[in-house]
Amino acid sequence: MSHERVPVAVLGGSGYTAVELLKILLRHPGVRIAAVTSRQAEHVADLHPSLFGRLDLRCEPFDADALKAKGVQVAFGCLPHGTSMESIPPLLARGIKVIDLSADYRLKDPAVYQQWYKEPHHDAANLAHAVYGLPELYGDRIPGATLVANPGCYPQTAILGLAPLVAHRLVELTGIIVDSKSGVSGGGRTPKLSFHFPECNENFAAYAVGTHRHTPEIEQVLTDVAGERVEVVFTPHLVPMDRGIFSTMYATPTRAVTDAELLELYRDYYRGQPFVRVRTTVPATKDCAFTNYLDVCAKVVRGGKVVVLAAEDNLVRGASGVAVQNFNRLFGYDETTGLL
Amino acid sequence: MSHERVPVAVLGGSGYTAVELLKILLRHPGVRIAAVTSRQAEHVADLHPSLFGRLDLRCEPFDADALKAKGVQVAFGCLPHGTSMESIPPLLARGIKVIDLSADYRLKDPAVYQQWYKEPHHDAANLAHAVYGLPELYGDRIPGATLVANPGCYPQTAILGLAPLVAHRLVELTGIIVDSKSGVSGGGRTPKLSFHFPECNENFAAYAVGTHRHTPEIEQVLTDVAGERVEVVFTPHLVPMDRGIFSTMYATPTRAVTDAELLELYRDYYRGQPFVRVRTTVPATKDCAFTNYLDVCAKVVRGGKVVVLAAEDNLVRGASGVAVQNFNRLFGYDETTGLL
Amino acid sequence: MSHERVPVAVLGGSGYTAVELLKILLRHPGVRIAAVTSRQAEHVADLHPSLFGRLDLRCEPFDADALKAKGVQVAFGCLPHGTSMESIPPLLARGIKVIDLSADYRLKDPAVYQQWYKEPHHDAANLAHAVYGLPELYGDRIPGATLVANPGCYPQTAILGLAPLVAHRLVELTGIIVDSKSGVSGGGRTPKLSFHFPECNENFAAYAVGTHRHTPEIEQVLTDVAGERVEVVFTPHLVPMDRGIFSTMYATPTRAVTDAELLELYRDYYRGQPFVRVRTTVPATKDCAFTNYLDVCAKVVRGGKVVVLAAEDNLVRGASGVAVQNFNRLFGYDETTGLL
Amino acid sequence: MSHERVPVAVLGGSGYTAVELLKILLRHPGVRIAAVTSRQAEHVADLHPSLFGRLDLRCEPFDADALKAKGVQVAFGCLPHGTSMESIPPLLARGIKVIDLSADYRLKDPAVYQQWYKEPHHDAANLAHAVYGLPELYGDRIPGATLVANPGCYPQTAILGLAPLVAHRLVELTGIIVDSKSGVSGGGRTPKLSFHFPECNENFAAYAVGTHRHTPEIEQVLTDVAGERVEVVFTPHLVPMDRGIFSTMYATPTRAVTDAELLELYRDYYRGQPFVRVRTTVPATKDCAFTNYLDVCAKVVRGGKVVVLAAEDNLVRGASGVAVQNFNRLFGYDETTGLL
Incomplete structure (x- = not known):
């Protein structure tokens, strides 16, 4: 494969979708895990002992400029809803694409979001152009997207x-x-x-x-x-x-x-x-x-x-696997890369 | 309580409803476990190690006369469907009441039985007078019954x-x-x-x-x-x-x-x-x-x-507990005896 | 049985040993559950939905005088270690016996307690006369005890x-x-x-x-x-x-x-x-x-x-069951009452 | 990687080590699954529904000549002990290497085998040259082996x-x-x-x-x-x-x-x-x-x-993963190929 590995970041590295995603990404020939953000531990292996010896990376606080400086081209958002829509705009502003695993960009109508999540939506601008990342239905829209709302x-x-x-x-x-x-x-x-x-x-x-x-x-x-x-x-x-x-x-x-x-x-x-x-x-x-x-x-x-x-x-199809499927479409890899 | 303990038999002692029933009966002040039938082991504690030291009883082959000779007044049927309707008629013929936990006497129409169980019903005579033992709906019919079809x-x-x-x-x-x-x-x-x-x-x-x-x-x-x-x-x-x-x-x-x-x-x-x-x-x-x-x-x-x-x-409400609830109604105990 | 039911209290009703104990006590013919203390919910069924319809009792804050006023003769302590030795002295002082399921009165030497629990023992006086409640080894000492340290x-x-x-x-x-x-x-x-x-x-x-x-x-x-x-x-x-x-x-x-x-x-x-x-x-x-x-x-x-x-x-033998076994010895019941 | 894919067979495809092995082999860039033997089903996806759509292969009866004719270079034995030592000699005789996951070639002394397995060992000749496949201890012996006894x-x-x-x-x-x-x-x-x-x-x-x-x-x-x-x-x-x-x-x-x-x-x-x-x-x-x-x-x-x-x-390290680790050493792949 002639691709260079795409530098990616995982935002909010402490949860189950994050560790599942990291394990898939470690097997993906087109990815380099450039950063994992979390304030809950110093090292990813402290967050997830299963990664001991597999991913030698220190956690870092979320900082859009630092991620940009590291050459991150795409960030996978594993943050809770609400937090997600705070962190994503600065990334998009710096030209970093985002595949967001939270619910923040799935509902097209901010009023519906507010009705079900009991808080107003803070990022209607990006919501408007977010692509709902269900590849089987909307696969054609993903390659050109900058923000993919990974499905629930x-x-x-x-x-x-x-x-x-x-x-x-x-x-x-x-x-x-x-x-x-x-x-x-x-x-x-x-x-x-x-x-x-x-x-x-x-x-x-x-x-x-x-x-x-x-x-x-x-x-x-x-x-x-x-x-x-x-x-x-x-x-x-x-x-x-x-x-x-x-x-x-x-x-x-x-x-x-x-x-x-x-x-x-x-x-x-x-x-x-x-x-x-x-x-x-x-x-x-x-x-x-x-x-x-x-x-x-x-x-x-x-x-x-x-x-x-x-x-x-x-965790795989329902979250981190389909996120990588979206990544593959976004960066021109075969849809199944890293997923078989 | 002035009742004497009712001698009961459990037919087909090897399964889960049987062991659950035996444990409930061991706590019931109005019951004496007179017989357990099974060909799968010599002693009930061999069938169910949890009964070791709690019920010192040898298993016996099914024999309606032997059960009658032991004074058994009611038999709980824990046999598979099909087998149940072979064993129950000789008991009823000897005046032993039966609470049957199998499906054999639940469906009132033998044709419906045959349609779903893929074999003809062999005991239409007793089926005709069996009482469906759901106490909350048919509780009044149970005291006079000789054959109770315990619900699924x-x-x-x-x-x-x-x-x-x-x-x-x-x-x-x-x-x-x-x-x-x-x-x-x-x-x-x-x-x-x-x-x-x-x-x-x-x-x-x-x-x-x-x-x-x-x-x-x-x-x-x-x-x-x-x-x-x-x-x-x-x-x-x-x-x-x-x-x-x-x-x-x-x-x-x-x-x-x-x-x-x-x-x-x-x-x-x-x-x-x-x-x-x-x-x-x-x-x-x-x-x-x-x-x-x-x-x-x-x-x-x-x-x-x-x-x-x-x-x-x-196992309790769905089978052996409701069977004891039916027993209580059949023999005049308070409905909750042994079940709280 | 000619005994009157002994009024008992359960201290710290929110945990697993407490609910297990309450279920055993509900079946015990010699016990009346007079009080359950907890600050975590209003009603015991809010703490433990499995008790809905089985025990209609409001939780109350711990108050030794109130328990005494209710005629409580024995309290089962289901409190965490450390808290236990704060609550038990006032009960003993009022003539309420205690069966303590915590670790506070098990180790005879306060220095050993301090070494393993990293805090000083605060109630050496009662520790000195506590009986270690393992009935098979120390059963004879239990009838005369006022404080039983239930074993781990x-x-x-x-x-x-x-x-x-x-x-x-x-x-x-x-x-x-x-x-x-x-x-x-x-x-x-x-x-x-x-x-x-x-x-x-x-x-x-x-x-x-x-x-x-x-x-x-x-x-x-x-x-x-x-x-x-x-x-x-x-x-x-x-x-x-x-x-x-x-x-x-x-x-x-x-x-x-x-x-x-x-x-x-x-x-x-x-x-x-x-x-x-x-x-x-x-x-x-x-x-x-x-x-x-x-x-x-x-x-x-x-x-x-x-x-x-x-x-x-x-939960039973390891905690709440043996506590009731100790209760039976303490109050002259057959050792197996409520436990078979 | 310039290797051609090595045609492999899995003997005894119905169990857990077999399906685990097949999943690892499907990811291995140096392997082609040429045959799966089993008499229990027609298609591997009938044996293991998880393989539906992933491995389109019919099961075949064990036949050393047929495997040889398919160009199989190495067979993974997932047969029960006893059966294994019947099937392996004809493969070795045809120049097919074997990685045996059964216990048949692990114990060097046939008398010890007989003592623990209660039957005589039937293939002392191949036992004598089998290599115990624990790569961390005997890794150097594996490349030259024809029969690897995969460890327990x-x-x-x-x-x-x-x-x-x-x-x-x-x-x-x-x-x-x-x-x-x-x-x-x-x-x-x-x-x-x-x-x-x-x-x-x-x-x-x-x-x-x-x-x-x-x-x-x-x-x-x-x-x-x-x-x-x-x-x-x-x-x-x-x-x-x-x-x-x-x-x-x-x-x-x-x-x-x-x-x-x-x-x-x-x-x-x-x-x-x-x-x-x-x-x-x-x-x-x-x-x-x-x-x-x-x-x-x-x-x-x-x-x-x-x-x-x-x-x-x-199933992985304890059986099928270490078998692939042995395969990698046997065929000159990096030890971790297909296993990370």
Whole structure:
């Protein structure tokens, strides 16, 4: 490969998406990890003992000028929402591209952001030109982007699971049920009672019933795909496992369909997409674990409902893997580089 | 308590419902465990090392005469479906009452049994008078019964979760979604690849999509409650944990309702029922673990759908605990004896 | 039973030993839970949703006079070490007996306490008359006690596992290895990174190598049993499960022994003890889960070493169950009341 | 890289070491997977759904001539012991090199094999020239080998953990304790009650106490390192997690040592070895998960004992990763190719 390695920075290096991203980037032949920002430890191996001996890099405070001086061409934002939109503008102003893994640039309408995140959006200017980084749907827009809003973990399963159906208006666009289940790493690395091992181990429960912030992201994108308002009922649940999201979706077809028709529809829709696997059997999160694959299967059941099942690794496909997939499109690498 | 202890037998002592039942019975002041049948080991402590020092009893082969000779008044059937309906008739013929934990006497129509279990029903005579042992709905019929069909684990969450809504025709009776998640003990104790630790640990998936045998049981009982045909889409999933079932149900209200109305409706419906806990917050399987409680919460969400959340311990409430609850009603004990 | 129910208080109701204790006490026919102290919530069901509908009691701040006014006869201390020795003196002064589950009154020598806990002991007066509440070794002293120091979770497996050997001087008294493994609930309920689900799930590691505070407790009691200085190397490990401690112990026999001899020795030593199960096969934590049993098995292996294997439930046998066993001895109940 | 890809075969493709190996090989730039043998399914993706879309290869029956005809240069043996030594001779006879992951060629003395495996060794001729494939100790012998006996999972932690100590005679050579803990994948993929999810989840226990077959392998290699008979007491335990081995080892130093001395000793011993990480803090299996690293830390504790802690991923470092490390040495690739 004749590319020189692209110097990249990871902002907010202490969490699970950051360490997952660093591990992928270490394997990527077109990347050089130039900087990791964090105030929580001196060395990346102090943040993440698994990186001991693999990445000998000191953490540094966030400083846009320092990153520019190091020649950083793209920064991966692993900061919490709210903080993200404070840090990103100075980077963009200095010509550093950003792939933001937070939620700050996903919702196109600042009013919707404020409604769900309970704070005003502070960077409407950059929000206006941010590209929603779901490569299977918006892959053509990524190469020219300067700011990529990396998609949410739950939304990817819902959007890619339902897109073929709503694109063809094969199902009613309201009242779609998205019943999702996630491993605990999706909740982040900050210790909280609800993620304390003896609380969530051997336990299963729903949370944020009817109020989860990924709802508007799912609806925004599916509405865009359908060209008409899509409404979902989204219920997330916590599964006692590290990683993986499984979404079970229920939709009412507008005409009678068969399993064979659905299979053909999905295969057509995702033809040529290296990371969507259309399956004829029920997916499972473990089949996708530690990979960038999103597995999907659609079936017709008793009463005529269509059930769509989608599975992914929430840290790879749901966050850091798709971020690298976006990086590859942004910098002209083959979409799968570093991800197989 | 002036009762003498009732001599009971447990048929098919090797599985998880049997050991759970034995532990409950050991604490029950009105019971004497007179016999455990199994061909898989000599002593109950060989079947279940946790019973070492707690229950000094040799296993015996199934023999209706021998059980009668021991004075057994009631047998708990922990046999697989199919086998159950072979063993139960000779017991009933000898005047031994039966609480059957298998599926053999749950479906009132032998044709429906044959359709879902792929074999004919062999004991239509006893099926005709079997009482479906869900105490909250059919508690009055149990005292006079000779054969109690103990309800299924998944169905209890669906039935008790939805009964108040369908009884009041507050929701449309078809197209109800029952998305259920179960711990692995629900799959029984026979080793299989799908329950092999490294296969199901750190994994989440649906199974038997649209085809699970608990579907007709749910529909039969809810249809009885509603007085009109109820149809559900039922999707079970496997959770990497030992025990617990969580069902998330979605129904379309026939008129606008509020959370407060739903709360009142459920509280009224289950008033006086010691084992149904109507909650105002989201239930969790761990809150019910190792108890006979079934926790339920109903909410209205965006778009007006009603979401019902129900949780239970699949081995206690879902099988052996409710069997003892049925025993208590059958033999005149307080319903909660041995279960608190 | 002609006893009136003894009014008891639970001090520090928010943690895992407290909720475990409350569940045992709810089943105990000789107890009335008169008070639970905690500043963390208004109602015990807010602290522990599993108690919803089972214990309708408001939490109250700790106030020795208020507890006395309520007629509390015994308080179970579930407070952290350090806090415990502040709260207990005023109770004892008012004639309320205390069973303290913290470490504050276990080490007889205040200097040893200070060495391991890095703070001076503040209540040497009561320490002097505290009885170490390990019923199998010191059961006779408990009935007359006013302050019972409930034993530590790890130490019980080590002490009861090794006592028969050191009592008979069958092994060398120094260089004994105690390699212990514990479920995560042993670390308490306060959220910390090391107990955050995605950190400790799918992980196994040692901690506090050579420095764990249970070391002097193990040595103090075994030294007392042997009548001569016993020294152990104690290494605890964290197991990704909720509950259970398994200790593997290695000792060098002073003369050749056989498995049969060891079995006889252990059976003799624990004859009549209802909660120690001498096993001929390898114990497992799950066999003891949710019970007050401590299972033990001793074997001779290649090279002549004696290996002792001991298992218990760290929350029941290791804390709240043995506390109730002590309560039973203190108030004249059968030792097993509420614990079978 | 100018190498042509080496055509390789995987024998016995149905288990966990096989799928782990296939995933590593798919990333290896110097390998082409020419054949997978198995009679259990038609296609590798039927054996392992995670390979769906990643490896489009039909399984074939084992046939040495057919493999030769396909140009296979090296076969990785993932067959059970016993079967392995039947299949390997015909491959060697046809000039196909073999890296055998079974135990069949690890023990140099056929009599020792027979003693521990309870059957005679059938291939003494090839056993005589097999090279024990632990690259850190015998790396120089691998390039010229035709048959590499890939080391056992437990033994690698014990051997690499203790080698620096016994090589320098810093500890007594008998009575060394190796207390090991393994994730469940180490038990293979064949369903058995002991690996049934509800049996081993939330459970911890020892097994094969004093009788595990890895004992002679550990002793053989450490004896070779020390130049004098080494004897260990080896106790394996099962941890409720998928993967990872943690060994806690206890040895008696022959003279007083310090932590600093031990650190220096280990760093010297493993200098230049890319996959042994000498740590100053306690290792954890999760730090090594999905990698070929083996982490080790040695400490002096109270009473002067040396405690060595070693961690690895049992499927990667313990089996398939080290097999690829051996492949790299065998075919002249950089030792880390495909493994970082």
